[in-house]
Amino acid sequence: MSAEPRLSPQALANLPQHVAIIMDGNGRWAKQRGLPRVEGHRNGVESVRAMVRACGEAGIKYLTLYAFSVENWNRPKDEVDTLMKYLARFLKNEVGELNRNNVRLEAIGQIWRLPEAVQQQLAKTQAALARNNGLTLVLALSYGARTEIVEAARALAARAKDGSLDPAEINERVVSESLYTRHFPDPDLLIRTSGEMRLSNFLLWQVSYAELVVTQVLWPDFRKPHLFEALEEYARRHRRFGGI
Secondary structure (H helix, E strand, C coil): CCCCCCCCHHHHHCCCCEEEEECCCHHHHHHHCCCCHHHHHHHHHHHHHHHHHHHHHHCCCEEEEEEEEHHHHHCCHHHHHHHHHHHHHHHHHCHHHHHHCCCEEEEECCHHHCCHHHHHHHHHHHHHHCCCCCCEEEEEEEECHHHHHHHHHHHHHHHHHCCCCCHHHCCHHHHHCCCCCCCCCCCCEEEECCCCCCCCCCCCCCCCCCEEEECCCCHHHCCHHHHHHHHHHHHHCCCCCCCC
16 A cells, blocks of 8 residues: 655645646546546546645645636537536535535636536535635636636726726736736646646736646546645745746
């Protein structure tokens, strides 16, 4: 029996406050096993559960998961319908565990595009977890970074037009406060599974100075030891933020 993975003192002393994950590889995982794509998504839910537990145990404050992008609406209807069913089931069935682990739930994206039943379950689950103060789990749902930035630009333009905002006062802080993520710190560490080397329209503004870790592990196989490997890698990095 393998030993329980533990973080080194260096990693524990240099934990990221906010970890974001691009959960990629569900389809390939299923294809390798001769299974329908939706089976990859179903098995990926266990990885979500494992990451929530592991981040909470490690002392991570924020975990953002790229659960469903605006581009994902273009997938076959039966796959989208299944994904929405899994999402609603996760939100309903995980309340007890999330509560026991002191997890608070937030969501970013065009939530209004989700099916009404999913929106209602999301609101219900958020309310049930609202008093928790441990890990904040942020689900990016119907999310696209370019869409987010466009919506922020429109909001700022409207404020400038009605005179409530001087265009000369628009700076990085003002833009950040207009984004979906205004209530959270920017990610320190961005993990992408399945080996793909791209950001896929995820948190483009917010990850400007995040450390990137790409793993070949497909999302349904991603577990605590893989997360801890990424945290160890993060601890070895020297974050210069453009300095020396």
